[in-house]
Amino acid sequence: MIAPAGSCDRFMICVMLCRNCLDCGGRLAQTSKHLDELFGENDMIAGLVVAGGKSERMGPQADKAFLSLGTQPVLAYSMLAFENCTDIDTIILVVRKDRLSAARGLVQLYGCSKVTKVLPGGSRRQDSVCNGLAEMDEEVTIVAVHDGARPCVTPQLISETIKSAKRYGSGVAAAKITDTVKEVPKGMVVSKTIDRAHLWAVQTPQTFKKELLEQGYAAANKKRLTVTDEASAVELVHKGIRLVPSSWRNIKITVPEDLAIATSLLDV
Template identity: 35%
Template sequence: MTNKAAILVAGGRGTRMCGPIAKQYLPVAGQPVLMRTLSVFYQVDSSIDLILVLPESDFSYWEELCAEYKFTIPHRLVTGGNSRFQSVRNGLSSLDSETKLVAIHDGVRPFVSQKVIEESFEVAERAGSAIAVIALKDSIRKLKDDGKSFYEERQYYRLVQTPQTFQVEKIKKAFAVTELQQFTDDATVYENQGWQVTLISGNSENIKITTPEDMDYAEFIAAKQLADR
């Protein structure tokens, strides 16, 4: 049995994509987004326990897609919850008792690099957590309630990505609480226990596909990756 798992969360309905099909099932360069994401983790380590969290009503559609695209990478389906927090908790509850490390990843981030995934497991094993982040390129301003804004030093800020990888014992304890509004990602749930998260460098191509414009950029990234091979 492997001691590593990856929970890919894809419980959303994709309303911002303004289309009839949720974003996680849309094809990018001929392959649905979720299949691309699963493939990256499988390429890192074929023994990783891959868990895909979906709305239960989507299970049959996903199985049809797998048959249509002849997608055979081993993975398990877990029913999503009413929020990302609940979906992740469902995924954590499904882990094998032997699993020691788990990467939690947005299913609609298909361009995470293998290097980031590998480092996330290595750092989490040593430090307890590993959160992928990237530096800001643009200047930023902080808005106040009165409409005024103030300059902020961007060097002190990071954009947070996934995967967010943890020692299973710790992240399960962190999720065994009542869901709070400030839980915007898994790192904030972990921090709620009083633990400091460890940051690692993410990769800039690791976009979260949310809007039609993101799909256009995703096609560009996929084409560039193919050309670079």
């Protein structure tokens, strides 16, 4: 098929993927509009960085999001990665209630213009995420949820999860498991070895169409379930969640030793 004179370079793709595009006659503006709708180029995308946990495994009184990592607090690395991701339009931070002022100070210090709200977290991770969703602009169509304690995230990884969410409705960062995995029900006694061939360790960002994320958490709360990540909530209402290959570099700061590892990975 020959593209009509004056049509845009994407005309053939448009015709193949969208029957309605046949009506546009190859006009540049109309064809581009159809493709924008097809590929989610009109989506408003929010980053939701969650750092409202108790950090119990870091020791008494510790808040890992505000521990020093090189010259910056842990949270600053994630916040800046989202700020520097060109696909992100707006950012919401969710932190412990006693850290609201400190978080707002970080936003100002690092000039993060995309951060529009700093909110208090809840008693559980899912409560913190729901707090963020409840305060999100109605125009937002895609949400990338990220652990503030994962400082090694990159703008590129964030974009890859967004790309997947635009196409499939979901994009969850994950790394393939390389260690042998044992099932141990109790007492440090192995019951069986699990085939690792199909096992992946899920990380963040976990990016979803906003509507899916809201439905998933609504289902979890209705069933009074505690879920540890967004994918677990969305699985209650939707199958076929897509993973996005990530790296083991994208570690989560959980215990004191992780700070040394992250320092080395970030070379700070």
